[in-house]
Amino acid sequence: MRPITGREELDLFSRLPYTLNGELANDLAAGRRRPEWMWVALRGDRLLARVAWWGRAADDAPLILDVLDIEDGAPDSGQVDTGVQLLRTAMAAVLPDGAHPPEYSRFAPPDWRENAMTARVVQDRMAVLEGVGARPFVERLRLEWRPEAPVPEPGGRLAFRPVHDGRELVALMASVLDGTLDAHSRAELTRLSAHEAAVEQYEDELARYPSPRDWWRIAALPGGEPVGFVIPARNAYNPIIAYIGVLPEHRGNGYVDDLLAEGTRVLAAEGVPRIRASTDLGNIPMAEAFRRAGYLNFEREIKMNWS
Incomplete structure (x- = not known):
């Protein structure tokens, strides 16, 4: 050995x-x-x-x-x-x-x-x-959109703009952790505050992507009130939908579809050969949003850890 x-x-x-x-x-x-x-x-x-x-x-x-x-x-x-x-x-x-x-x-x-x-x-x-x-932790769906699928059309309900800065995004990330269905986020909240968990994810993951930050989008109502955000990005291997979040007070209105559609449009406009994404098997609302947007489940990811 x-x-x-x-x-x-x-x-x-x-x-x-x-x-x-x-x-x-x-x-x-x-x-x-x-x-x-x-x-x-x-x-x-x-x-x-x-x-x-x-x-x-x-x-x-x-x-x-x-x-x-x-x-x-x-x-x-x-x-x-x-x-x-x-x-x-x-x-x-x-x-x-x-x-x-x-x-x-x-x-x-x-x-x-x-x-x-x-x-x-x-x-x-x-x-x-x-x-x-080690013990089983979570199983995730690995999803893929390809250019043969239709590019989602804008719904017109929301206005999209780039993220002003990291502080604005971290504040929104902390807010969407309230009621999250994501297993990793729920585990993080057992040891960190929502703000600390958001800062850690921003610094350790989102801020490290080599792709332009002007791809990142905040969605707002016509009056300017934010309802959520989507982070299209590119990691070392693929273009990805890195993160989608809907603020708790705006959940249940289908805004996740608008956010995912915008993130997909941003990357599709770059002529990418594929877009990868993932979500927990148990996060049914997010999995259904990806299905509606034309993403196919091509693989599972099984995660284990030492809790």
Whole structure:
């Protein structure tokens, strides 16, 4: 059990199939992955298991555990135990002393529960995480809009303008946390005030996107009263709808459709090949808004953490 030596061992690391394999080389080149964060369990030349973390190029520690694979075999053949041993060994070497382990993320087909083989792949990997103390946290829908779908037309009910500055957006973000259905936000509110949680998300996520901030939109009634906001952006991989929020006093009026339509129009005008988004499986109103806007659920994301 050891980390890979560098890019020259990517072929070895990629012997176990997963959707992120095609991104590993670029992530290594950009510093989002590092050889010392990518571990393998070998028996001779045979790859039994692997784990890898992802992080920002400027950070000393990784932000997320997003690759964990074991060689698939017959039940009770020991592959889960091998995965547990590898993950425990790698965590001790990779994570700073006393640090809370980063969240785990796994992509799976939308119907992964209905397919016995896919279900076993997902459940075996979850069993590895449970073997080192992690527990299921949330399942999310991964959504995609493509240019073949119609670009949503303006509804005319709201006026849209750019965000004035970070302070204005943070204030709105703090307001929309009241009654949020998002599991991550609800967890954050157990340790932070709404304002603190909004500042943290703004500084750690939204302010780091390389795309123009004049894409960001605040929606207002004809008299100028804000009802919500949408954050179209581009991360290191795709154009995305990063955040949508409707103020509590304006919920129930369908404004989420207007906000999502505006965010989609902003990105579609850039000629993007796709727009990605995600929402919790349990956030039915948001999931339905994406469906109405022509976004398709192409994948699920299963998250586990050490609470």
